[in-house]
Amino acid sequence: MRLPDVFATEVYKQKNGIMWWLVIGGPLLIAGLIFIDVWVRYDYLLTKNRSAELGPWGIMLGEAVYLWAMFMPMGITLIAAIVHYREFSENAWKHLLSLPVTRGSVYVSKWLLIVLLTYLAILFLMLGFFVAGKIIGLSAPFAFGSYGRYALYQAVGALGIISIQHWLSSRFKNVIMPVAIGIGLSVCAIFLAQSKVLSFFPHATILYTMPFEGVENNRPLLSGLIAGPVLLVLGLLEFRRRDIV
Amino acid sequence: MAAFVIETNNLTKTFKGFKPVDALSLQVKKGEVYGFLGPNGAGKTTTIRMLLGLIRPTKGEVRIFGKPLERYRLEIARKIGSMVETPSYYGHLTGYENLEITRKLLDAERKDIDRVLEIVRLTEWRNTKVKTYSLGMKQRLGIAQALIGKPELLILDEPTNGLDPAGIHEIRDLIVTLPEQMNMTVLVSSHILQEVERIADRVGIINHGKLLFQGELAELQSRSQAKIYVEADRPDEAARLLFNTGYRIEKREGALYIDADKSRAAEINKSLILNGYDVSHISEERKSLEDIFLEMTKEAQSV
Numbered sequence: 036m037r038l039p040d041v042f043a044t045e046v047y048k049q050k051n052g053i054m055w056w057l058v059i060g061g062p063l064l065i066a067g068l069i070f071i072d073v074w075v076r077y078d079y080l081l082t083k084n085r086s087a088e089l090g091p092w093g094i095m096l097g098e099a100v101y102l103w104a105m106f107m108p109m110g111i112t113l114i115a116a117i118v119h120y121r122e123f124s125e126n127a128w129k130h131l132l133s134l135p136v137t138r139g140s141v142y143v144s145k146w147l148l149i150v151l152l153t154y155l156a157i158l159f160l161m162l163g164f165f166v167a168g169k170i171i172g173l174s175a176p177f178a179f180g181s182y183g184r185y186a187l188y189q190a191v192g193a194l195g196i197i198s199i200q201h202w203l204s205s206r207f208k209n210v211i212m213p214v215a216i217g218i219g220l221s222v223c224a225i226f227l228a229q230s231k232v233l234s235f236f237p238h239a240t241i242l243y244t245m246p247f248e249g250v251e252n253n254r255p256l257l258s259g260l261i262a263g264p265v266l267l268v269l270g271l272l273e274f275r276r277r278d279i280v
Numbered sequence: 281m282a283a284f285v286i287e288t289n290n291l292t293k294t295f296k297g298f299k300p301v302d303a304l305s306l307q308v309k310k311g312e313v314y315g316f317l318g319p320n321g322a323g324k325t326t327t328i329r330m331l332l333g334l335i336r337p338t339k340g341e342v343r344i345f346g347k348p349l350e351r352y353r354l355e356i357a358r359k360i361g362s363m364v365e366t367p368s369y370y371g372h373l374t375g376y377e378n379l380e381i382t383r384k385l386l387d388a389e390r391k392d393i394d395r396v397l398e399i400v401r402l403t404e405w406r407n408t409k410v411k412t413y414s415l416g417m418k419q420r421l422g423i424a425q426a427l428i429g430k431p432e433l434l435i436l437d438e439p440t441n442g443l444d445p446a447g448i449h450e451i452r453d454l455i456v457t458l459p460e461q462m463n464m465t466v467l468v469s470s471h472i473l474q475e476v477e478r479i480a481d482r483v484g485i486i487n488h489g490k491l492l493f494q495g496e497l498a499e500l501q502s503r504s505q506a507k508i509y510v511e512a513d514r515p516d517e518a519a520r521l522l523f524n525t526g527y528r529i530e531k532r533e534g535a536l537y538i539d540a541d542k543s544r545a546a547e548i549n550k551s552l553i554l555n556g557y558d559v560s561h562i563s564e565e566r567k568s569l570e571d572i573f574l575e576m577t578k579e580a581q582s583v
Binding site: 040048051126127133135276 | 336
């Protein structure tokens with residue numbers, strides 16, 4: 036069975052589920068909160084230092100970063116948990132894996148699905164910011180450059196988180212486990228980020244996605260590009276050997 | 281074409297010190313309904329999961345359609361339909377959508393979904409979410425999933441588990457008609473002998489991971505010939521009399537067990553009475569397959 040076919044069924048499985056509320060609703064909710072924040076406090080925010088350098092769109096981004104850096108790893112945690120919960124909750128694993136599909140294609144398809152959903156969430160966040168900024172009537176034209184870089188760093192940084200949460204969610208039948216670990220790590224991100232070494236830990240890297248000067252964007256880039264593929268392969272190797280009991 | 285559709289050689293699985301399946305050598309012939317019997321926890325499900333490639337054997341080999349499963353799993357899986365224990369489904373999708381996923385992965389034709397829905401009589405419920413189905417309907421959906429793509433081999437693990445009597449009957453009928461209609465080989469497991477008794481051509485009986493018997497039910501039945509049970513006064517003398525008229529007799533606890541079926545009961549009774557023995561009880565004794573099955577699995581337990 037070819038990977039695209041397996042992937043197509045993975046997308047199909049998310050039909051009319053709660054997934055879309057999370058992927059679309061989550062980012063829009065955050066964008067909504069930021070909208071209220073910037074709208075109410077715009078004059079104050081303008082007085083903060085660096086505001087001239089950042090520009091109005093940059094100010095909005097600066098407001099969003101910390102909130103989103105915590106929510107995005109949580110969101111990925113939940114996306115991965117839901118993808119796997121679909122298989123665990125009504126014993127679908129044994130049926131799925133006895134069909135003529137390779138374990139590898141199933142594992143990679145689910146990984147790709149989580150990536151796709153995460154990227155959709157990032158896209159909706161950007162869209163939300165764009166609309167929020169337009170409604171507030173930010174004076175400058177939309178800052179494509181910095182928002183594009185912000186989205187790109189997130190997209191790369193997310194890969195490591197996805198590989199970890201994907202494997203954890205596949206490992207535990209009890210959905211509480213991967214969710215507790217993922218949310219725990221998301222909350223700890225801000226502490227992890229204090230340490231030079233631990234700031235490369237996938238869940239912490241979203242804190243370094245601000246496209247501003249002085250922010251070490253190498254965190255999400257290196258972490259995502261290394262941890263993403265490496266942990267995907269390690270998880271896959273384990274998944275292929277696993278007994279489905 | 282290989283002689284056996286399923287063949288296992290010394291199949292063994294060890295989980296942290298305990299062996300749910302121990303040196304199992306099964307042979308399932310083409311076109312038969314094979315009943316895989318054993319009490320709960322005997323190792324049936326573990327064996328079946330190994331046949332489907334869900335669990336790796338610790339030792340031994342599985343060959344299906346004459347090919348080693350380990351190397352040809354994809355090719356083999358294309359021709360197998362299965363339902364293992366509890367039905368597998370996605371509750372938030374409809375019956376049709378569930379079948380569509382299986383169909384796509386099997387690369388079967390779309391109209392096959394209608395065919396299998398018809399077979400398990402779920403056509404009416406095709407657009408209803410599966411989480412609202414009754415257990416029997418879910419079980420039937422499981423069978424529909426197994427039938428998609430017209431498999432050559434059907435593996436059903438406890439397909440009637442948790443069903444009401446009507447549901448059990450229905451599934452049993454289905455299993456009987458499938459090999460005839462579609463030229464399938466069926467392996468069906470159960471912990472209840474009666475369930476398999478009427479449908480299986482051959483059975484394998486397993487307990488504690490070991491195969492205790494494999495063969496036709498008639499062969500198993502022949503292990504228990506009908507006997508006539510007689511209570512009479514002076515049993516020793518009565519036994520001698522009957523022995524002299526050509527019966528094989530066994531004496532246990534003062535009663536006689538005669539190797540004969542009930543058509544001879546009247547004759548035996550007459551000859552005893554005419555020769556002056558009072559007969560206080562005469563009846564036919566036949567061990568049911570169930571008794572044999574229970575005895576067999578119990579013996580193994582006490583070892």
